[in-house]
Amino acid sequence: MRRALGARGFGALCVSTLLYATLTACGGSATVEGDKATVTPTTTTATSTTATAATSATTTTPRASGGAAVPPGDGDRPAREVETVPDQATGYSPAEEAFLEQLRENGLNIEGVEDQLTATGFSVCSNDMITRDAVAGQLVEQRRTDMDPAALGQLLTDTARANLC
Template identity: 55%
Template structure:
């Protein structure tokens, strides 16, 4: 019984996949559909000039899209071996850099978490102490500072208000 069910399931899957064939649209199909539109427009009482103009406009749009894709900035290139991973150098505004520098001078190791700290500073400016307190606790637990969590929270608030909040 199991073999029969398996064969039936395999046959049903193969029939389903076979029914999906021929879904690719060729450029000839596009031209043919434009001709069908012309015929339909002519049979509804529209003039041949209107039908031809509609078909010409559709063809022009397709041609413009094809041309813009070919002339775009995308160029297919052969694969090549990567020697080293790309390094991204984040850029910070002068205010953010001053904020990070002040934290660093105050004894907080900001290396690798600059984005999180600048985002925390933005939450301080939005009067959201919850994120500030959580980050202060994380900095203490990760041994990025020798201060206690309340001192780090105060440092984050004061430094953010002095450098980031306008």
């Protein structure tokens, strides 16, 4: 095939094929005639621009499946600056808080892995010791405790059964 097309023709064929594959994957189509390529996009987006004295924002008008515009308030809203940080709730039940606190009191650094630890605690309640052992090993490797994996696994089991199960 390379001899029939020549080096220049083969290169053009490769570029054309890649261009077509790329544009097709992105939702467009391409037509190649000779050394010229024509690209025809198949997606359209309606946009509107709102300018204020301080800033300018461009928003996209959402479209329903039938092509009709989605009513205001149902689509995306422009970003706005946050003046104050809202109060952060822990999101953990009192039983989960007690579970985590007991682990912390026993020398485990739980900072940032609270969700994984509570999930591990609930897996212990389901008698899933494989997950418990894997998590205990990871926590020891991450140097979150001075315990060995077996001792940490037992601590996770005892703490989970006392607080979560």
